[in-house]
Amino acid sequence: MISSSSCSFLSNSAVAGSRSICGGAQRKGPSSPFRVVCLAPSNDRSGSVVLDSPAAVKKEQIRNEPTSVPDTAEEEQVSAGGPRDVYGEDRATEDQFVTPWNVSVASGYTLLRDPHFNKGLAFTEKERDAHYLRGLLPPTVISQETQVKKMIQHVRQYQVPLQKYMAMMDLQERNERLFYKLLIEHVEELLPVVYTPTVGEACQKYGSIFMRPQGLYISLKEKGRILEVLRNWPEKNIQVIVVTDGERILGLGDLGCQGMGIPVGKLSLYTALGGVRPSACLPITIDVGTNNESLLNDELYIGLKQRRATGQEYAELMHEFMTAVKQNYGEKVLIQFEDFANHNAFDLLEKYRSTHLVFNDDIQGTASVVLAGLVAALKLVGGNLADHRFLFLGAGEAGTGIAELIALETSKQTNAPLEEVRKNIWLVDSKGLIVNSRKESLQHFKKPWAHDHEPVHRLVDAVNKIKPTVLIGTSGQGRTFTKEVIEAMASINEKPIILSLSNPTSQSECTAEEAYKWSQGRAIFASGSPFPPVEYEGKVFVPGQANNAYIFPGFGLGLIMSGTIRVHDDLLLAASEALAAQVSEENFEKGLIYPPFTNIRKISAHIAASVAAKAYELGLATRLPQPKDLVKFAESCMYTPAYRSYRQQE
Numbered sequence: 084m085i086s087s088s089s090c091s092f093l094s095n096s097a098v099a100g101s102r103s104i105c106g107g108a109q110r111k112g113p114s115s116p117f118r119v120v121c122l123a124p125s126n127d128r129s130g131s132v133v134l135d136s137p138a139a140v141k142k143e144q145i146r147n148e149p150t151s152v153p154d155t156a157e158e159e160q161v162s163a164g165g166p167r168d169v170y171g172e173d174r175a176t177e178d179q180f181v182t183p184w185n186v187s188v189a190s191g192y193t194l195l196r197d198p199h200f201n202k203g204l205a206f207t208e209k210e211r212d213a214h215y216l217r218g219l220l221p222p223t224v225i226s227q228e229t230q231v232k233k234m235i236q237h238v239r240q241y242q243v244p245l246q247k248y249m250a251m252m253d254l255q256e257r258n259e260r261l262f263y264k265l266l267i268e269h270v271e272e273l274l275p276v277v278y279t280p281t282v283g284e285a286c287q288k289y290g291s292i293f294m295r296p297q298g299l300y301i302s303l304k305e306k307g308r309i310l311e312v313l314r315n316w317p318e319k320n321i322q323v324i325v326v327t328d329g330e331r332i333l334g335l336g337d338l339g340c341q342g343m344g345i346p347v348g349k350l351s352l353y354t355a356l357g358g359v360r361p362s363a364c365l366p367i368t369i370d371v372g373t374n375n376e377s378l379l380n381d382e383l384y385i386g387l388k389q390r391r392a393t394g395q396e397y398a399e400l401m402h403e404f405m406t407a408v409k410q411n412y413g414e415k416v417l418i419q420f421e422d423f424a425n426h427n428a429f430d431l432l433e434k435y436r437s438t439h440l441v442f443n444d445d446i447q448g449t450a451s452v453v454l455a456g457l458v459a460a461l462k463l464v465g466g467n468l469a470d471h472r473f474l475f476l477g478a479g480e481a482g483t484g485i486a487e488l489i490a491l492e493t494s495k496q497t498n499a500p501l502e503e504v505r506k507n508i509w510l511v512d513s514k515g516l517i518v519n520s521r522k523e524s525l526q527h528f529k530k531p532w533a534h535d536h537e538p539v540h541r542l543v544d545a546v547n548k549i550k551p552t553v554l555i556g557t558s559g560q561g562r563t564f565t566k567e568v569i570e571a572m573a574s575i576n577e578k579p580i581i582l583s584l585s586n587p588t589s590q591s592e593c594t595a596e597e598a599y600k601w602s603q604g605r606a607i608f609a610s611g612s613p614f615p616p617v618e619y620e621g622k623v624f625v626p627g628q629a630n631n632a633y634i635f636p637g638f639g640l641g642l643i644m645s646g647t648i649r650v651h652d653d654l655l656l657a658a659s660e661a662l663a664a665q666v667s668e669e670n671f672e673k674g675l676i677y678p679p680f681t682n683i684r685k686i687s688a689h690i691a692a693s694v695a696a697k698a699y700e701l702g703l704a705t706r707l708p709q710p711k712d713l714v715k716f717a718e719s720c721m722y723t724p725a726y727r728s729y730r731q732q733e
């Protein structure tokens with residue numbers, strides 16, 4: 084039974100439609116290893132394979148995988164006779180979605196090649212008999228735990244990060260549950276492989292490294308047919324879309340269609356760190372061309388070979404996309420904008436925030452994670468937000484997004500008007516300090532940060548004049564926090580807070596080593612991409628990672644599990660507070676302002692719970708009644724990658 088404290092958001096209202104397996108001809112006995120392919124919806128399950136009942140799952144696991152526990156949501160789903168297909172994945176109803184096909188063949192050879200259901204050598208003897216796998220695998224049966232051990236050794240044998248990345252992508256395409264189990268159990272080690280910094284290099288070389296496409300590509304060629312394209316995607320019950328147009332991939336600039344690595348990587352973190360089911364995640368790249376000359380001249384470039392569409396043509400394609408998404412997946416699908424260039428990022432967020440459930444990770448996610456770090460850092464340096472002065476290098480999405488969230492929180496804490504608290508926050512862009520005399524020529528998102536001051540051109544001069552307590556790099560320009568800049572910060576502050584946020588590592592404003600060395604070990608430092616610990620004068624400093632990955636998976640889970648229909652700034656503040664609350668005394672003692680990623684699933688559950696609680700308070704949550712214990716509820720909703728047992732239906 085599904086209780087009010089269990090996770091029913093995963094469920095939809097009917098039995099499996101697409102991807103069903105028909106009984107038909109070979110219903111009795113293993114006369115043929117091939118299943119009949121249904122070209123029309125069928126509910127006839129005779130002769131097909133079904134997920135074991137929860138009790139059977141448990142028995143199976145006690146025998147084979149003592150530490151694997153099926154996740155609660157999935158168990159309840161199955162016992163409730165919910166909308167699961169034969170392997171227990173939920174699928175949407177046929178009348179809800181019209182697909183151009185309705186086929187799923189998943190037994191024998193094909194089962195081994197379906198990454199959602201494949202278990203490789205972990206198929207049990209019984210499963211091998213029941214699903215026509217005899218002879219297709221070598222005789223040994225090993226557990227998922229042993230497979231994890233084998234795979235981590237396999238990944239470790241590569242010295243080159245991009246090779247590790249390719250090994251991981253290969254696994255994801257081969258055996259999804261093993262991929263997620265590996266990623267979750269070795270999160271600190273593998274995050275830099277599937278995410279920043281390596282994902283940046285993967286995007287740069289995407290055309291040449293990929294054999295099999297991932298995600299959905301929507302290009303100008305599909306204008307007028309986007310709904311049709313969405314319906315080509317095999318999964319129907321989508322809860323999160325991460326979409327990019329590839330114009331500003333990390334700090335690497337315009338990578339066009341090859342930006343696809345970013346939505347793919349972000350969504351694998353939605354699952355690994357936030358527990359959103361992989362089948363509910365949809366990576367999308369919108370291809371409107373690229374202005375990257377070297378890609379345009381590259382014969383292996385995978386995107387449209389034309390310069391970027393802009394203005395009305397761009398807006399129309401995006402509007403068709405946004406409309407089609409809502410039409411196909413409903414109001415509660417979360418659309419995360421990722422790595423759009425500044426001008427489009429702000430406009431899209433503004434345009435769709437009141438009609439869709441949209442979230443811009445670079446503006447809002449970064450802001451939330453940095454605010455959390457600052458709130459935590461105050462425990463180390465003392466004072467309130469209002470007592471500090473902030474200087475940013477970089478006045479784009481991340482810079483202005485963080486600045487605004489700091490201002491909002493400070494204004495809440497002090498009851499001072501927003502315009503007043505903004506005066507403590509200064510931004511430097513490529514032309515120098517943003518000051519009132521430049522106001523006329525500034526882009527709209529920079530205008531609130533133009534304060535009275537004489538023009539200042541160099542960052543180091545801005546540091547010496549403004550005397551910030553916190554220096555934040557969001558410029559996308561590597562090595563811009565020079566020795567002079569950091570020494571100036573250290574001469575003004577006993578404990579300068581220095582956040583070097585640009586990604587990937589090559590674009591980081593300074594390295595961890597530089598921050599500690601040039602501040603004589605006094606800096607409180609965190610960076611967007613990871614740096615290894617640094618030894619300075621006999622002491623080991625462990626830098627924190629101020630990366631959106633702390634926030635968006637839990638934030639998204641909170642929205643989904645509460646059926647929230649709009650993102651409100653207060654939800655971002657709730658996420659920040661929840662993250663800051665997860666920094667332990669032990670972390671503080673090591674100078675850390677973020678908790679380690681090893682506990683990320685627990686952290687995500689707390690973030691999800693806080694976000695959901697705030698959404699209920701604001702009347703934005705539609706899943707009623709509100710679960711009593713939101714942390715437990717969040718945990719019960721999380722996907723776990725343990726294998727399930729498959730059996731032949733009686």
Ligand SMILES: O=C([O-])CC(=O)C(=O)O
Nearest residue numbers: 279333444445586630631
């Ligand atoms: O992907 C990351 O690591 C953070 C991010 O969103 C960006 O830098 O654009």
Ligand SMILES: [Mg+2]
Nearest residue numbers: 421422444445
């Ligand atoms: Mg980004």
